[in-house]
Amino acid sequence: MKKRIFSGMQPTNNLHLGNYLGALRNWVDLQQDDYECIFCVVDLHAITVPQESERLAQATREIAAAYIAAGVDPEKAIIFPQSAVPAHSQLMWMLATMTQMGKLERMTQFKDKAGKNTERVGLGLFAYPVLMAADILAYKATHVPVGEDQKQHLELAREIASTFNTRYKTDFFPQPEPQILGAATRVMSLKDGTKKMSKSDESDNSRINLTDDAEKIAAKIKKAQTDAEPLPHDVAGLKERAGADNLVTIYAALSRRGKADVLKEFGGQQWSAFKPALAELAVKELSPITERMSDLLAHPEKIDKILRDGAERADTLARPILRDAMDIMGFWK
Ligand code: AQP
Secondary structure, eight states: OOEEEEEEEOTTSOOBHHHIIIIIHHHHHHOOTTEEEEEEEOHHHHTTSOOOHHHHHHHHHHHHHHHHHHTOOTTTSEEEEGGGOTHHHHHHHHHHTTSOHHHHHTOHHHHHHHTTOTTTSOHHHHHHHHHHHHHHHTTTOSEEEOOGGGHHHHHHHHHHHHHHHHHTTOOOSOOOEEEOOSSOSSOBOSSOTTSBOOTTOSOGGGSOBTTOOHHHHHHHHHHSOOOSSOOOSSGGGGTTOHHHHHHHHHHHHHHTOOHHHHHHHHTTOOHHHHHHHHHHHHHHHHHHHHHHHHHHHTOHHHHHHHHHHHHHHHHHHHHHHHHHHHHHHTOOO
16 A cells, blocks of 8 residues: 655644744655655644634645645645545544543643643643544554654554554554654754744744745844854754754754764854854745745635645545444444
């Protein structure tokens, strides 16, 4: 059987360098003949925190445009909005009935996003990992390329698949394999090297957006957190220097080199020499994507067609899998 890849991004804000290096660029690399690729814009996940209804559809188009601009080929891969395929929500409910609350309570993303306010957050935020399991299992996806922050959710998806299989004495759902690839599996905030770069960070200076122009990218990198020491000569010298480690990691990932190799070139130099080199590299990689994105967004009807066709293709794959799962559980038909 052909390997089947599933992954997605939330239309919560513009995509940033972390989304790109941790996931999107790997999706593009994985588009090979022996993989069937399904890339979803996970709008049902986005509404686990409040979204403006006037913005949601356009944000969905923008994420789809970013996928295509980065190199996802809509002729080969399926690109679609999660809300357009009902199997995601239906399977989620079925799987929710066999997911323990205790396991969901241990999810670090829930704890981070809920903060101290766990009594008042919505059920959707709590159940987010079950929907993610349904997203993957609705296609019997075998591989899931994600950043490191999604590893815990993916482990839970594997457990949920096992619970279903054990409960119904079947091998119906495969165990989806995480693919955490590249040098930058967890890109950190430019303002605080101990915090993940995130779309929802209040400070725009904490991240490089795929829509930032060259000037903005250079300005953000210039302001990025480092320390008073010059760049070290080896990777061990980055220990306890989160901001420094982050910038070297980003450079390594963008240039597809190892960190040791980067430090061979820049070790002993000042940040004032390294930062412009990093900015130049980031602009070289991102500006063609930004340009293609704005060309694509000038024709929203073309993006809508890709999303509609994608939804149809995704529905054709997911519908029979959902029905089979319902048959295994014994539902009327
Ligand atoms: N900082 C990061 N470094 C590497 N990979 C990352 N990803 C996210 N942040 C980083 C990966 O990008 C994919 C899509 O993420 P998402 O849209 O589902 O949302 P998220 O993981 O919650 O990322 P954000 O940017 O922090 O969004 P918000 O602020 O809306 O929650 C995933 O594969 C993720 O691993």
